Amino acid sequence: MFTLQKSTPNGRRGTLTTAHGVLETPFFLPVATAGAMKGLTFDELLSIGAEVLLSNTYHLHLHPGEDTVDQAGGLHSFIHWNKPILTDSGGFQVFSLRQISKLSDAGVEFRDHRSGAPHFIGPVEAMQIQHKLGADIIMCFDECPPSTAPRAKQIEAVDRTIRWAKTCKETHEKLKAERKTNPLLFGIVQGGLEPDLRKKCAEELIAIGFDGYAVGGLAVGESESEMFDVLKLVCPILPEDKPRYLMGVGDLNQQKQGIAYGIDMFDCVAAMREARHGTLWLSNGEKLRILRAEHKNDHSPIDANSPSPLSRDHLKSYLHHLMRLGERYGETIACMQNMAVTLRAMKETRESL
Amino acid sequence: MFTLQKSTPNGRRGTLTTAHGVLETPFFLPVATAGAMKGLTFDELLSIGAEVLLSNTYHLHLHPGEDTVDQAGGLHSFIHWNKPILTDSGGFQVFSLRQISKLSDAGVEFRDHRSGAPHFIGPVEAMQIQHKLGADIIMCFDECPPSTAPRAKQIEAVDRTIRWAKTCKETHEKLKAERKTNPLLFGIVQGGLEPDLRKKCAEELIAIGFDGYAVGGLAVGESESEMFDVLKLVCPILPEDKPRYLMGVGDLNQQKQGIAYGIDMFDCVAAMREARHGTLWLSNGEKLRILRAEHKNDHSPIDANSPSPLSRDHLKSYLHHLMRLGERYGETIACMQNMAVTLRAMKETRESL
Numbered sequence: 001m002f003t004l005q006k007s008t009p010n011g012r013r014g015t016l017t018t019a020h021g022v023l024e025t026p027f028f029l030p031v032a033t034a035g036a037m038k039g040l041t042f043d044e045l046l047s048i049g050a051e052v053l054l055s056n057t058y059h060l061h062l063h064p065g066e067d068t069v070d071q072a073g074g075l076h077s078f079i080h081w082n083k084p085i086l087t088d089s090g091g092f093q094v095f096s097l098r099q100i101s102k103l104s105d106a107g108v109e110f111r112d113h114r115s116g117a118p119h120f121i122g123p124v125e126a127m128q129i130q131h132k133l134g135a136d137i138i139m140c141f142d143e144c145p146p147s148t149a150p151r152a153k154q155i156e157a158v159d160r161t162i163r164w165a166k167t168c169k170e171t172h173e174k175l176k177a178e179r180k181t182n183p184l185l186f187g188i189v190q191g192g193l194e195p196d197l198r199k200k201c202a203e204e205l206i207a208i209g210f211d212g213y214a215v216g217g218l219a220v221g222e223s224e225s226e227m228f229d230v231l232k233l234v235c236p237i238l239p240e241d242k243p244r245y246l247m248g249v250g251d252l253n254q255q256k257q258g259i260a261y262g263i264d265m266f267d268c269v270a271a272m273r274e275a276r277h278g279t280l281w282l283s284n285g286e287k288l289r290i291l292r293a294e295h296k297n298d299h300s301p302i303d304a305n306s307p308s309p310l311s312r313d314h315l316k317s318y319l320h321h322l323m324r325l326g327e328r329y330g331e332t333i334a335c336m337q338n339m340a341v342t343l344r345a346m347k348e349t350r351e352s353l
Numbered sequence: 354m355f356t357l358q359k360s361t362p363n364g365r366r367g368t369l370t371t372a373h374g375v376l377e378t379p380f381f382l383p384v385a386t387a388g389a390m391k392g393l394t395f396d397e398l399l400s401i402g403a404e405v406l407l408s409n410t411y412h413l414h415l416h417p418g419e420d421t422v423d424q425a426g427g428l429h430s431f432i433h434w435n436k437p438i439l440t441d442s443g444g445f446q447v448f449s450l451r452q453i454s455k456l457s458d459a460g461v462e463f464r465d466h467r468s469g470a471p472h473f474i475g476p477v478e479a480m481q482i483q484h485k486l487g488a489d490i491i492m493c494f495d496e497c498p499p500s501t502a503p504r505a506k507q508i509e510a511v512d513r514t515i516r517w518a519k520t521c522k523e524t525h526e527k528l529k530a531e532r533k534t535n536p537l538l539f540g541i542v543q544g545g546l547e548p549d550l551r552k553k554c555a556e557e558l559i560a561i562g563f564d565g566y567a568v569g570g571l572a573v574g575e576s577e578s579e580m581f582d583v584l585k586l587v588c589p590i591l592p593e594d595k596p597r598y599l600m601g602v603g604d605l606n607q608q609k610q611g612i613a614y615g616i617d618m619f620d621c622v623a624a625m626r627e628a629r630h631g632t633l634w635l636s637n638g639e640k641l642r643i644l645r646a647e648h649k650n651d652h653s654p655i656d657a658n659s660p661s662p663l664s665r666d667h668l669k670s671y672l673h674h675l676m677r678l679g680e681r682y683g684e685t686i687a688c689m690q691n692m693a694v695t696l697r698a699m700k701e702t703r704e705s706l
Binding site: 034035036037038039041042044063064068071072073077078079080296297299310313314315317318320321322324325327328329330331332 | 387388389390391392394395397416417421424425426430431432433649650652663666667668670671673674675677678680681682683684685
C-alpha cells in the first residue's frame, strides 16, 4: 500500500508498504540480476543503505528456474534477503536481449542464450513465474520496443501491452487467492515518444487498476528532453495515490529531475557497470576514470568525502593498480563507491522534500 | 622478536612481535598476491579472524613496482592493512612460474609474463625490493628446485641458497641502517629430500643468523611422509628461540602435524583456489563439491556449523546456482567458508597447546 505524505514542486514523498517492510519513497532499486549483485555482497549493500532489491525474472526463470526458488521458500529465503524485492516481468529481456523465435498474443517464444533450449513467456507465465519467485512487487508482462521505434510498432506494442495487462491482472488475482499471498502488481505504460499512445496506455492501465504504475521504454536512445516530455505528460495522468516507477534510469541528475516530475522509484545497472569498467562516480558529481595512467602514482584517497568507507580509506594509486590487474577487490571498491553515491543522492533528495 | 611460551608434544606456542603488532603462533598467512585477496575483501578477512597477510614480491615488483608502493608509504599504507605483512622473496615465482632467461650467482634474469619485459632479481634486489615494499617480515632470496629434483641439482641449489643468504643478510643490515626500519629477515632451508643437504643448509643459515627460519621446497610433488621426514630432521636443528615457517602447506591435517613437529607459521593459496573452483572445506572436515547436480535443489544450509556466517545463512541450492552462473558472490561465499575454516582450525590447534 502506498501513502503519499507530501507533494512538492521538487517531488513526492511517501511510503510503500510491502510484505517485507515499509519503503520510504522516492527510492532506488539496486539490481541483483540472478539473485546476487555483480561486484557487491548483500552485507556491503546493506552497509551503504540499500533497502530493496530488483531481480530479473528472465534470468531466474532460466537459472535456477522458478520451481527451485519456490521450493526454497521463495526468493527471500533462496537468496537470504529479508527486505523487499521487486521482480521485473522478463519482458524487457526477451524483447531486447534475445532472439525472439515467435511473438503472438499469447506471448514470446525465445531461446536460452546458453543452452539454446526453447522457452515461452507470456502474461500468464510471467505472473506464474513471479508468484513462484515470491517478490513483494511484481510487474506486468509488456511489449517494449525502443522509444525511437516507428509509430506503427508503438501502436501495436501499446495495444498488446494493454491486452497483456488485463491477462496479468486476472492471473495475478487468481494466484493471490490460490497462494494466499499479496504481492503488489504494477502496470507498465508504453507508447514510445508518441504522446497520444502514452496517454491511451496510461488511461487503459488505470482503468484495469494496478498497485503502481511504471513508465517503460525510456532511456534507450531518445534524448533527455524527449524522455522528460514523456514524464511531463504521463505523471499527471497517473493516480496520485499510487507509486510511479521510472524503469532503467540511473543518471543521478535525471533521477532528481524525474522525482520533480513525480516519480517515486528508479532502478538501473549503470552505476555498477561503470564501476566494473573503472569509471567512478565521485561525491562531488565528477567522474573518475581510474584506469588512466595519471593515477598510477596518485596516492590521494579515492574520494575523501565518499559515503563508501573503502573510497575514503583506499588510495587512487591502489585502485588503479587493482583494476589494471583485474583484481576483484578493485571492482568491489568501485562498485561500493558508485552504489553508495547513488543511494546517498536518493536519500538526500528524499529528505529534502 | 619471537618468544616461545610453551613447547608440548603437539606443538609450540609463542608470540612473534612485529612492527605492526604481536602475532600469536602458530598462525596461518592468507595470501594477498598483488596486495589484495582473490575473492575476499580485507573487511571480510578481518571478520573471520585473520591477523596477518602474505604478499608476493614477484607480483608487486612487476605491478605496480616497489617504487610506487614506497612512495605511497609502503605496503601497509598502499593497501590499507594495519596488521603485520610478510613478503616472500620472489624466488619461488621466478623459479617455478616463469621462464628463466639466465641464472647466475648474481641472480635470475626473467621476463614479465604480461609484457615480456626483462627483469632481474638476485639477493641484493630481493632485499631492496622488500625493504621498499616495507613488510614486517621479509624472506631471503633462495633457489628452490622441486623437492623431487635430482641430488646434483639440490647440491647446487643449497650452495647457492647459502651464498645468497649471506648476501641477503648483509644487504638487509645495510638497508635497515639506511632506512631506519627493522623488518625481520627469515632464511629458507632448502635441500629437497636429501637429509644431509637439509642439515647442511639449516646449519649454515643458523651460522649466518636470521630472525626466523623457513622450510622451503616442500608440498611440491613429494609424498606426505617424505615431507614430514624433512620436518622431523630440520626442526630439531633449528634454534628453539626463533619462529619456523613451513611454506606452501595448506592442508589442515598436514598443518596440524607440522605444528606437532615444531612449525609455527604456514601459508597456502589452496583454500582460496579450491573455493573459487567450487570445492568447499566443511567444518566437519569433509569436502563439498557444490557444482554437482545433486545440490541444485538441496535447500539446506551450506554448513550449519561454519565459522563463516555466509555459509550458515545461505543454502546449498543458492551457492550451486551462483557458482554455476559464475556469479562473484558465489566465490565470496566459498572463499569465506574455506578461509574461515582454515583460520578456525589454526586457532583451535593453537589454543589446545
